[in-house]
Amino acid sequence: MSKKNKFFKNPHEIVQELGKLPITATLNFPKNLSKTCVSMDGVAKAENRDDIVRRSGTNDYSMSLERLFNAFDTFVREYSRRKSTAGQTNNYDFTDPCELTIFLLWQIRHTWTHQGGLIDEICKGEYEKALNSALIKGIKPIIDLPENLEVGSEFTIQFDAYLSVKKCIFKYIGERISEEDLKILSKRSSVTNIKFSKCDIIMTYEFGTVQIDLAEAYECGCDIDPVTQEFGATSEMFYNPETGLITVPSTGKSFPAKLIKR
Structure with a gap:
């Protein structure tokens, strides 16, 4: 496969960034x-x-x-x-x-x-x-x-x-x-200037369910697929209910997580 060039793109994809997180969306087409x-x-x-x-x-x-x-x-x-x-x-x-x-x-x-x-x-x-x-x-x-x-x-x-x-x-x-x-x-034929808004996901632990910002998780070192938005290794992270933070051991960085269900 040839190397991507900044002057060319897949015409059926939209690539943007939320913070530092690259997001790729595929448009429908017959x-x-x-x-x-x-x-x-x-x-x-x-x-x-x-x-x-x-x-x-x-x-x-x-x-x-x-x-x-x-x-x-x-x-x-x-x-x-x-x-x-x-x-x-x-x-x-x-x-x-x-x-x-x-x-x-x-x-x-x-x-x-x-x-x-x-x-x-x-x-x-x-x-x-x-x-x-x-x-x-x-x-x-x-x-x-x-x-x-x-x-x-x-x-x-x-x-x-x-x-x-x-x-x-x-x-x-x-x-x-x-x-x-x-x-x-x-x-x-009528939609342009497509922009992605804040992307939250839900994660379930033994103690309950938390809501996190995908872009914040990415900036703290989480491995996230730009197309599926799936985590590469969620088992390495741990949540501290007292601080409301999830820590990524490999980077030592933490990001907020909102507890929404016990």
Whole structure:
């Protein structure tokens, strides 16, 4: 196994420290949608950034939308086992306003990747062809998109419209995967800045049960697994009911333990 590098990490793990105690938590992800889950993490981070900017007065969720469509691209490829891409018209039901909206915005988002965000002739042609065909049948996108695009213009989207599009994306995904997998993807797309709070564990002795702080125990020399949070050798420690302290003989250090049951 190659040596870990600080620039790379397991995308489904969160590693933090409580005091000096390293904590590793594993995030849930569907085995067949691992890459999509990682892309959804990017959506959460972009939304967090755009939320902060919106509170300062700028309502622009273009970055979030771009990350959302990156995740959508990843889903289509991963779900189809690389047999399909999000730009193919046969992936959409254009009688469904949500799927029509997704396709139109995918064309616009494609210019962000290849044209610096400016509408080009190809985007204009694909967009207007799909939209005009739908409008003839009385079908409209779920947000107020223009019938015609101006070459050289730049697309932006605000918070309310972005939320509507995100609901469409998850409706599309939800019709193709299990409810449980959809919940996982939804959480990964909206939760960021995860922090661990104080971690207490319960230990039972002959005289009763005590509650201890895991981080304090670690700092005093207890061998604790960073993933399972299990002690390596609890038998070496002893509790003094008079002082309310547990002592680790190998280090001579002690930490408090709260007696909760005799």
